[in-house]
Amino acid sequence: VLVDEWQRAGVTDAVACPGSRSTPLLVALAECAERGALRLHVLLDERAAGFFALGLALATGRPAPVVTTSGTAAAELHPAVLEAHHANVPLLVVTADRPPEAHDVGAPQTVRQVGLYGEATRWEANPGVPELASAGSWRSIASRSVAEAAGGASRPGPVHLNLAFREPLVGSAEAVLGQAGDGAPRTVTAGRAEGAPWHRRRPPQELAAPAEVVELLAGAGERGLIVAGAGSGSPQALWGLSMATGWPVLADPLSGARLPGAIGAADALLRTAAVRDWEPELVLRLGRPWASRVLVEWLASLDCPQVLVDRWGIWAAPDRAPAEVVVADPAALCAEAAIRAEAKLPRPGQSWAGRWARAEMAAQEAIDAALAGPALSEPGIARALVASLPVGATLLASSSMPVRDVEWWARPREGISVVSNRGANGIDGVLSTALGVASASDGDRVVVLLGDLAFLYDAGALAAPASRSVDLTVVVVDNNGGGIFGFLPQATSQPRDRFERLWGTPHGTDALAVARGYGAAVRELTDLPSLRDAIGAASEHGAGLRVLVARTDRHANVAVHERLVSAVAEAVEVALRT
Numbered sequence: 403v404l405v406d407e408w409q410r411a412g413v414t415d416a417v418a419c420p421g422s423r424s425t426p427l428l429v430a431l432a433e434c435a436e437r438g439a440l441r442l443h444v445l446l447d448e449r450a451a452g453f454f455a456l457g458l459a460l461a462t463g464r465p466a467p468v469v470t471t472s473g474t475a476a477a478e479l480h481p482a483v484l485e486a487h488h489a490n491v492p493l494l495v496v497t498a499d500r501p502p503e504a505h506d507v508g509a510p511q512t513v514r515q516v517g518l519y520g521e522a523t524r525w526e527a528n529p530g531v532p533e534l535a536s537a538g539s540w541r542s543i544a545s546r547s548v549a550e551a552a553g554g555a556s557r558p559g560p561v562h563l564n565l566a567f568r569e570p571l572v573g574s575a576e577a578v579l580g581q582a583g584d585g586a587p588r589t590v591t592a593g594r595a596e597g598a599p600w601h602r603r604r605p606p607q608e609l610a611a612p613a614e615v616v617e618l619l620a621g622a623g624e625r626g627l628i629v630a631g632a633g634s635g636s637p638q639a640l641w642g643l644s645m646a647t648g649w650p651v652l653a654d655p656l657s658g659a660r661l662p663g664a665i666g667a668a669d670a671l672l673r674t675a676a677v678r679d680w681e682p683e684l685v686l687r688l689g690r691p692w693a694s695r696v697l698v699e700w701l702a703s704l705d706c707p708q709v710l711v712d713r714w715g716i717w718a719a720p721d722r723a724p725a726e727v728v729v730a731d732p733a734a735l736c737a738e739a740a741i742r743a744e745a746k747l748p749r750p751g752q753s754w755a756g757r758w759a760r761a762e763m764a765a766q767e768a769i770d771a772a773l774a775g776p777a778l779s780e781p782g783i784a785r786a787l788v789a790s791l792p793v794g795a796t797l798l799a800s801s802s803m804p805v806r807d808v809e810w811w812a813r814p815r816e817g818i819s820v821v822s823n824r825g826a827n828g829i830d831g832v833l834s835t836a837l838g839v840a841s842a843s844d845g846d847r848v849v850v851l852l853g854d855l856a857f858l859y860d861a862g863a864l865a866a867p868a869s870r871s872v873d874l875t876v877v878v879v880d881n882n883g884g885g886i887f888g889f890l891p892q893a894t895s896q897p898r899d900r901f902e903r904l905w906g907t908p909h910g911t912d913a914l915a916v917a918r919g920y921g922a923a924v925r926e927l928t929d930l931p932s933l934r935d936a937i938g939a940a941s942e943h944g945a946g947l948r949v950l951v952a953r954t955d956r957h958a959n960v961a962v963h964e965r966l967v968s969a970v971a972e973a974v975e976v977a978l979r980t
């Protein structure tokens with residue numbers, strides 16, 4: 403009943419981990435998958451399975467139930483639940499449980515699973531052991547579990563179904579339900595006619611933009627600024643507003659709005675005195691904050707109205723600067739403000755936008771020049787990778803330096819989508835998420851860029867049966883430890899040995915050998931052309947799991963960043979003078 407109702411609710415994929423208590427669910431999922439009615443992905447490790455399901459949801463927008471056995475298996479899902487909660491990704495975690503009589507008496511593999519994920523779930527159901535008396539509620543629970551994960555009363559996120567099963571765990575439904583007589587179970591558990599779902603979720607109509615805010619935006623002058631992060635809504639609407647107002651768009655790659663014309667080098671630009679002093683008269687902030695602390699701090703320092711717009715009313719502004727916090731569909735707000743702004747034409751000249759554009763062009767040229775040549779560097783890898791991805795590709799950028807290097811050094815371009823687990827910024831589950839994204843991307847290329855620690859953390863995901871059939875390119879930036887910590891004050895304030903032991907954490911593990919051990923096709927990248935070549939060649943070599951390892955120097959990396967920042971600053975000073 404559960405699996406049938408999930409399908410009616412639009413579920414196309416499910417994730418399963420081996421275990422005994424979940425047997426009724428595993429059998430139902432397997433039967434469905436064997437009929438070709440569902441894709442079933444089998445993983446060994448529940449932590450990986452949770453992130454894999456998250457990746458499927460990132461790619462499809464739909465929740466994929468992830469089914470585990472009881473005990474610590476259920477706790478392994480917690481990191482993915484937290485990420486899904488903070489990033490508003492639909493996730494349906496289904497933990498098999500022991501029946502009530504097995505609790506608190508030392509029964510094996512029995513832990514308290516009710517409420518396990520605390521306040522991180524949008525909805526949780528504990529319907530108890532399946533019995534005929536409660537059978538009339540099953541379809542509703544199944545249907546609602548998908549609807550709530552997709553954003554029932556509020557926003558998308560995790561839902562927890564904790565399902566207790568009493569033995570026998572195999573057998574016919576009638577036997578499990580007991581002596582119902584007269585085919586009653588079938589009647590009680592029948593679905594709606596013509597495969598309709600039990601519940602149909604009707605999300606609120608488009609959240610209209612408040613008139614005062616539309617007026618505020620439309621009435622502002624030339625020196626407006628649009629800052630777009632992950633979750634900014636439709637790039638077309640955002641760019642429509644930019645066209646109507648002339649306001650520059652500072653776009654994080656995760657916003658989907660970092661198209662040609664966007665200001666991509668904002669982090670480096672705002673490190674230069676000339677740009678830092680510019681004073682916008684209004685800032686429209688859409689989506690989540692960037693990784694760039696420089697941008698966040700600059701926004702905090704501004705003395706102008708800032709409007710934060712979020713579809714779900716999330717106060718995503720660590721600087722607490724926005725005076726206006728607007729719960730609206732960003733696309734609707736941008737579209738309305740664009741119409742109102744156009745009606746007020748003509749606007750003053752475009753010197754503000756022109757200045758930003760000149761600075762951006764100078765920055766991009768300076769970055770090109772500084773990264774010219776074949777040598778591998780972490781910024782160079784991020785820039786070359788983004789530039790060489792084919793149209794339609796998805797790039798998953800790991801937390802730590804990869805997401806920053808892509809945000810800071812990649813040139814704006816069209817045709818790709820960049821995603822990242824930035825809800826809770828973990829470096830766990832990155833490979834698993836990528837495997838999930840890749841499993842749902844029919845034919846389109848998926849590439850994950852991650853550090854060696856993130857790779858080793860989640861390398862076990864590569865042992866999963868689900869990773870055998872996937873088409874995924876993994877680019878490991880192997881700097882033998884945690885490169886990000888070299889940028890933090892502890893790198894210089896702590897004794898060198900202590901810093902290395904606690905933060906640098908060199909491990910000497912051979913990432914290539916690890917990947918090879920899991921059966922991946924491996925290649926060491928020796929220079930930037932070999933990276934471009936490997937990304938290009940991946941399409942020719944057909945489906946499969948490829949792991950490319952680029953060895954870089956963690957200590958030299960800080961200096962590479964400093965050099966790039968100086969190069970941008972010099973070029974921008976010159977460009978703005980002329």
Ligand SMILES: Cc1ncc(C[n+]2csc(CCOP(=O)(O)OP(=O)(O)O)c2C)c(N)n1
Pocket residue numbers: 801802803804827828829830852853854855856857881883884885886887
């Ligand atoms: C699950 C989790 N544990 C620890 C951290 C803290 N942390 C942030 S970055 C980082 C180092 C990551 O190293 P690597 O993946 O090699 O990337 P690099 O810093 O070299 O770019 C760590 C341990 C985290 N974000 N998430």
